[in-house]
Amino acid sequence: MSIRKVLWLGLALVLVLAGCGGAQKADIVKIGWLGPKTGDTALWGQAEYDTLVMLVEQYNAKGGIDVGGKMHKIELIGYDDKGDSTEAVNIAKRLTSQDKVSAVVGPQGSGEAIPIAPVMNEAKVPAVATTATNPKVTVTESGAVNPFMFRACFTDPYQGAVAATFAYQKLGKRKAAIFMTVDDAYSAGLTQFFRESFTKQGGQVVAEVSFTAGEKDFRAPLTKIKASNPDVIFCPNYYTDVALSAKQARELGIDQVMLGGDGWPSENLISLAGTALEGCFFVNHLDFNDPAVADFKNAYKAKYNKNAELNSYMAHDAFLMVVDAITRAKSIKGEDIQKALKTTDVQGVTGHIKIGPTNDPVAKDAAIIKIVGKEMLFQEKIQGQ
Amino acid sequence: MIQFLQQLVNGISIGSIYALMAVGYSLVYSIMNFSNFAHGSVIMLGSYFGFFAMTLLGLPFGLAFVTAALGSAFVAVSLERLAYKPLRERKAPFLYFIITAMGASIFIDNFVIATIGPTPKMFPPIFAEGPIRLGQVALGRIDLAMFAISAVCLLILILFIDYTKMGKAIQATAYNMKASALMGINPNMIIIVVFGIGGALAGVAGVLYGMKYQVFPTIGNITLKSFIAAVFGGLGSLPGALLGALLLGLIETLVSGYLSTQYRDLIAFIILIAMLVIRPSGIMGKNVEDKA
Numbered sequence: 001m002s003i004r005k006v007l008w009l010g011l012a013l014v015l016v017l018a019g020c021g022g023a024q025k026a027d028i029v030k031i032g033w034l035g036p037k038t039g040d041t042a043l044w045g046q047a048e049y050d051t052l053v054m055l056v057e058q059y060n061a062k063g064g065i066d067v068g069g070k071m072h073k074i075e076l077i078g079y080d081d082k083g084d085s086t087e088a089v090n091i092a093k094r095l096t097s098q099d100k101v102s103a104v105v106g107p108q109g110s111g112e113a114i115p116i117a118p119v120m121n122e123a124k125v126p127a128v129a130t131t132a133t134n135p136k137v138t139v140t141e142s143g144a145v146n147p148f149m150f151r152a153c154f155t156d157p158y159q160g161a162v163a164a165t166f167a168y169q170k171l172g173k174r175k176a177a178i179f180m181t182v183d184d185a186y187s188a189g190l191t192q193f194f195r196e197s198f199t200k201q202g203g204q205v206v207a208e209v210s211f212t213a214g215e216k217d218f219r220a221p222l223t224k225i226k227a228s229n230p231d232v233i234f235c236p237n238y239y240t241d242v243a244l245s246a247k248q249a250r251e252l253g254i255d256q257v258m259l260g261g262d263g264w265p266s267e268n269l270i271s272l273a274g275t276a277l278e279g280c281f282f283v284n285h286l287d288f289n290d291p292a293v294a295d296f297k298n299a300y301k302a303k304y305n306k307n308a309e310l311n312s313y314m315a316h317d318a319f320l321m322v323v324d325a326i327t328r329a330k331s332i333k334g335e336d337i338q339k340a341l342k343t344t345d346v347q348g349v350t351g352h353i354k355i356g357p358t359n360d361p362v363a364k365d366a367a368i369i370k371i372v373g374k375e376m377l378f379q380e381k382i383q384g385q
Numbered sequence: 386m387i388q389f390l391q392q393l394v395n396g397i398s399i400g401s402i403y404a405l406m407a408v409g410y411s412l413v414y415s416i417m418n419f420s421n422f423a424h425g426s427v428i429m430l431g432s433y434f435g436f437f438a439m440t441l442l443g444l445p446f447g448l449a450f451v452t453a454a455l456g457s458a459f460v461a462v463s464l465e466r467l468a469y470k471p472l473r474e475r476k477a478p479f480l481y482f483i484i485t486a487m488g489a490s491i492f493i494d495n496f497v498i499a500t501i502g503p504t505p506k507m508f509p510p511i512f513a514e515g516p517i518r519l520g521q522v523a524l525g526r527i528d529l530a531m532f533a534i535s536a537v538c539l540l541i542l543i544l545f546i547d548y549t550k551m552g553k554a555i556q557a558t559a560y561n562m563k564a565s566a567l568m569g570i571n572p573n574m575i576i577i578v579v580f581g582i583g584g585a586l587a588g589v590a591g592v593l594y595g596m597k598y599q600v601f602p603t604i605g606n607i608t609l610k611s612f613i614a615a616v617f618g619g620l621g622s623l624p625g626a627l628l629g630a631l632l633l634g635l636i637e638t639l640v641s642g643y644l645s646t647q648y649r650d651l652i653a654f655i656i657l658i659a660m661l662v663i664r665p666s667g668i669m670g671k672n673v674e675d676k677a
Binding site (some may be wrong): 244 | 599
């Protein structure tokens with residue numbers, strides 16, 4: 001190696017080090033975001049990104065966030081993951097190794113959140129997923145907790161517990177039948193938690209009947225449910241099956257109230273079901289008409305001139321969790337923030353968020369929505385037990 | 386006991402839809418000796434014809450049936466002219482017919498998905514809500530209508546086949562196409578008539594199915610069950626198709642009602658296989674050879 005080359009190399013090294021040192025000196029905390037800005041789910045990703053931009057502006061206008069007595073401005077670094085798992089892994093690597101962010105907000109889908117878990121664990125940078133409800137985001141197949149993965153939403157199965165609590169305490173039902181989809185993780189998770197919660201509170205599950213996905217005639221299993229004579233029927237299924245099975249249930253003379261989870265809400269649910277679901281209830285993450293979300297909703301509307309999506313609210317709370325953790329950790333190091341996230345206990349717009357041992361919010365408020373005519377009306381917020 | 390009666394009613398109601406669909410398979414098989422797997426797609430189209438006749442054109446329920454029957458008959462005959470006739474003229478092996486039918490079916494299904502979209506649609510309500518009760522057994526109004534309409538259609542078909550000249554000609558062609566052609570029966574004419582009748586019944590079945598459940602592009606997949614019913618009862622035999630369809634509906638309902646939905650197809654197919662081993666021609670089938 002010639003002297004000249006060594007000198008050039010040395011110069012380059014000095015420049016690089018100086019560059020890094022320079023960035024570190026200014027009081028900045030970098031927060032990453034990943035989510036889809038293109039593709040089918042672009043609407044939701046954009047809503048999240050817009051929310052974060054708005055929040056970062058608000059915080060920076062007040063001087064940033066307090067890290068151990070020193071104000072730090074927030075720098076938001078967001079990338080489009082196209083709703084694609086490979087892309088999400090690449091971005092997670094880039095955010096942690098190249099951009100060296102302190103924490104990440106997102107991704108939104110379980111399909112992206114599950115594959116990035118190893119990257120976050122290795123880089124020791126925490127990520128707070130927004131709407132990834134699959135249990136495997138935070139807890140692996142083998143039952144181990146992914147230490148650096150968190151989420152702002154409740155998990156799929158938790159909705160089962162919420163529905164059971166609502167049925168037992170608010171509706172005063174004591175005998176429940178469960179009508180579930182065979183071999184479907186979502187349906188099975190909700191069923192399990194519903195059963196556990198309902199029986200623990202003193203109720204009785206009188207029938208647990210399943211049907212195969214793609215089925216169009218539900219009368220045989222429904223007749224079984226009718227014979228068990230329940231007070232209430234829990235249907236943790238997706239809206240097309242819900243609509244069709246509800247119609248057939250009514251034809252068979254089953255007029256009990258039906259309950260469901262977030263597989264129900266859809267533009268098409270009521271047009272497919274007609275009047276079969278009149279007076280029935282389902283569990284959702286939040287309701288847009290809930291007075292608690294009004295402030296954020298109006299601010300968002302004022303800035304972007306469009307309505308906030310579910311993802312806007314969830315991104316708001318995920319961001320809130322990160323900021324809260326940084327403030328309490330008095331550090332911008334990923335590991336310190338992760339420790340602080342473990343003890344999160346904040347009031348978000350979507351409800352009270354207290355992180356439990358599995359890095360999921362525990363006993364989070366859920367919205368109960370009632371179907372009346374062609375409307376889906378907000379009833380109340382309750383917690384699952 | 387009430388549960389058993391209710392399941393019996395459910396089973397007969399499912400069976401009567403299978404029956405209307407199975408007849409189409411049987412009719413074509415009896416003349417052309419191959420299974421027209423595009424039949425399911427014609428049923429699906431019939432369902433959409435009826436749906437659009439009611440929603441877009443605002444036709445009353447009865448006319449929607451007529452529209453669906455004519456539309457499906459037209460599709461079925463066109464299919465025969467465009468896809469099967471060239472094969473017949475070249476005396477292609479039966480395997481080619483089956484593959485062509487499957488190809489046509491995939492084409493039609495995807496055409497509907499691409500143009501109309503995959504979201505299920507609902508027929509406008511036709512009957513008053515709420516079941517008719519016989520003691521504690523609930524009879525759906527749609528089920529009763531379905532049973533009645535299926536029965537009337539099938540009765541007309543049986544009378545037509547047994548008592549008209551055209552019906553006799555169809556029977557003769559089914560028995561021996563060459564010999565009947567020598568007697569002055571035009572086989573091309575018979576084939577068109579058979580596809581037309583099969584198509585019209587498919588249209589009626591499609592509307593009934595759509596009314597009872599939903600209208601969606603993959604209805605054809607479910608009609609495979611009715612093909613099984615046709616084989617079960619004996620392909621090529623009309624009473625066989627009816628019996629097979631009712632039995633399949635009952636077996637399915639009783640298995641999912643008393644054991645579990647997961648075992649339903651398993652047991653239904655075991656019975657089918659056992660049937661074919663013991664009686665290869667089905668319950669009422671005549672010819673044993675080549676049941677493709």
